[in-house]
Amino acid sequence: MPNFRVNQPAELLAAVPYVLGFHPSDSLVVVGVRARKLHFAVRVDLAECADEPDTAALHLAEVLHDQRVDAAVVIGYGPPGQVTPLVDAARRALTGRSIPLIDALRVTGDRFFSYTCESPECCPPDGNAFDPGSTLIAAEATLAGKVALPDRAAFARMIAPVSGPPRVAMEEATDRAETRFVTALEGPGGQAALVAEGPAFVEAALSRHYTGGTLTDDEAAWLCALLLLVPVRDAAAHLVEHRPDDQHLPLWTDLTRRAQPGLVAPVATLLAYTAYLDGQGALASLALDRAREDDPDYPLAGLLHRAMVAGIPARRLRRRPGPGLRRRAVLRRTTRRPSRN
Incomplete structure (x- = not known):
């Protein structure tokens, strides 16, 4: 705000x-x-x-x-x-x-x-x-x-999907990332190796954006793939809570635009979470729209939506042990009429 x-x-x-x-x-x-x-x-x-x-x-x-x-x-x-x-x-x-x-x-x-x-x-x-x-x-x-x-x-157009040549480039990069992801899952380290890699990759991406840079198409596609893993996504959410919001908004905005179908929900939800903590309810609402269009049943998007509908202040979302939203606090207060920013 x-x-x-x-x-x-x-x-x-x-x-x-x-x-x-x-x-x-x-x-x-x-x-x-x-x-x-x-x-x-x-x-x-x-x-x-x-x-x-x-x-x-x-x-x-x-x-x-x-x-x-x-x-x-x-x-x-x-x-x-x-x-x-x-x-x-x-x-x-x-x-x-x-x-x-x-x-x-x-x-x-x-x-x-x-x-x-x-x-x-x-x-x-x-x-x-x-x-x-x-x-x-x-x-x-x-x-x-x-x-x-x-x-x-x-x-809303600020977080709309990229089009034209940038979209084609991201489609190709996403194909490569998905092949790499499946190969890694089937490799000796399996999912544990990807989970171990994820937080450091998120940190590097944040640092790149904070210094004015952007991720390459292959880097962006790979991060979107890694964020499909709940522990990696939760590690990213944990970073949102413990670093200035202006370090996160550029990254998650960029990835929400570049992520391909099937990979949008995690990054758009992280954008929504960052925006809500920063007092930007309208951006949070629009980002949740993108997340739920990509995956109507994405649990964290649904939980954050319910938190916003219930009017749970952002400060309460920050004050809890570990990553993720306070599920009990959200579920207790979801009978109220929805509001949209």
Whole structure:
């Protein structure tokens, strides 16, 4: 989560796209504030909540409560007829969880409106015009290397499969890696030898990306193959928890794009896990989509999805002995309504 401090509604609205990674539309965004900083944000599509706004709002409030926020801001993006019922439901739900509401806003076109301010001097009936790209927040975010893409679809394209010649090259490299993998499994060391090789190979790949390099096609394909082994994948997850997140996101993003069908689920799940620990819920959600498209029954992807749906804070996923998610904590809390960033 970018370390933003905001004091005005326009500043908050300018920050939200950099928190999510894209400019939201037809959405409800609830931002949690802790220690006067943006701490957490969750986004849902208006259409997904139109039939049961109160149920969706109760789930969002529960997620915010679990994040231990000091207060919240509710922001609806879209026409008033679609936004207002869900904003009202969210306000009621937050009150029910004793979460103070800083403001409730609607963004329609290039104007924003407050549901809580009744002063025409600062909140005129026709709203306030604003340009999120012209604010100091936007300049600071850009300087810090943060990106706000036009919409969620553009964000999804960041981790879409490679195409054209790069795809052909990876297909050929994957064929070679699979042959090598099967040969190694049938060799004298068997799976144990591959498991022993895996963690060091992950470390080397991380170091390569951290210094600005990338893996060759053969290296990328071989790492994707090694990550099919659960002990290797779990060793990679363990590294995610104990090294800065910015060392991992480039590697797992690159591999999620380059991995061939049948090999996507492990790397995309590692990308989702890294993003979730880094407070990038939208990226985590999109990465899980890639993982579950590749293998709908991939256990770790399903477990992480349930953790996100249940609103289990990332800090709880870090605080456990050994690699893997806290299965009991996840399974105890999977009866709530799903939310998507």
